[in-house]
Amino acid sequence: MSRTILYARVSTAEQTLAHQRKQAEAAGFEIDEVVADEGVSGLTTALRERPQGRRLFDMLRRGDVLVVRWVDRLGRNYADVTETIRDLMRLGVIVRTVINGLTFDGATKDPMQQAVRDALIGFMAASAQAQAEATKEAQKAGIEHAKGRDDAYLGRKPSFTREQFDAVRDGLAQGQGVTVVASATGLSRQTVYRIRDKPAEAEAALARWA
Structure with missing residues (x-):
């Protein structure tokens, strides 16, 4: 079976x-x-x-x-x-x-x-490898930025968690609209737009505040 x-x-x-x-x-x-x-x-x-x-x-x-x-x-x-x-x-x-x-x-x-x-x-x-390498570079940049600095230099704390970030990327990849994704994740439309338009920056912010 x-x-x-x-x-x-x-x-x-x-x-x-x-x-x-x-x-x-x-x-x-x-x-x-x-x-x-x-x-x-x-x-x-x-x-x-x-x-x-x-x-x-x-x-x-x-x-x-x-x-x-x-x-x-x-x-x-x-x-x-x-x-x-x-x-x-x-x-x-x-x-x-x-x-x-x-x-x-x-x-x-x-x-x-x-x-x-x-x-x-x-x-x-190929897409998976390219995305992984971009994510790795963003995380590295975020960590390097955070070294030797206190919270005042970390920038604004992300208004989303890693789980929400992944859910936004998944929803958008499936062709869902921003409003639908925002409703499903509990995030504002502005936050979803920010993750969609600048994923590397969003990834780096998560890394800095990890």
């Missing part, structure tokens, strides 16, 4: 496993089991090298559905993400994302569908 398994990678203190599961269930997934790695960098650590990542590969069977918030949960390095998704498809596992509802299924034999699927995998993996 096939199962639907949610894999979550929680890499910061303000990200929560419960939040990722809630997002998946809100998107219509009925989760049978959750596997999660906490405090593990997806940019530097491949899925198979993570404690729960190894367990995940051991437990997945043909026909199972692996749900992830986004492909960056599987890794943020282009080569790692693409190879991981292909490994999972070779096992007969269907990979589905919460954001944008993407499906990666190795069962299709149609060459055109295969070409479109493989191109999409590459594009998504």
Whole structure:
């Protein structure tokens, strides 16, 4: 009997496993089991090298559905993400994302569908790596700015948490309007606009006040 398994990678203190599961269930997934790695960098650590990542590969069977918030949960390095998704498809596992509802299924034999699927995998993996590197640079800038300074030099404290920041980015990525995202996150429209238009600055502010 096939199962639907949610894999979550929680890499910061303000990200929560419960939040990722809630997002998946809100998107219509009925989760049978959750596997999660906490405090593990997806940019530097491949899925198979993570404690729960190894367990995940051991437990997945043909026909199972692996749900992830986004492909960056599987890794943020282009080569790692693409190879991981292909490994999972070779096992007969269907990979589905919460954001944008993407499906990666190795069962299709149609060459055109295969070409479109493989191109999409590459594009998504490249986007994940680029976003990760931009986020890392923003965090680094925020931390460097904060070194040796007291709160008076940190700038205004963000009016949003890491969880709200992620929720805004997720909602906008799914094509939701600013008003809808603001209502869902409890933030003002101005704050949502600020996160949308200047994500690096918002990320840096979170890093400074971490």
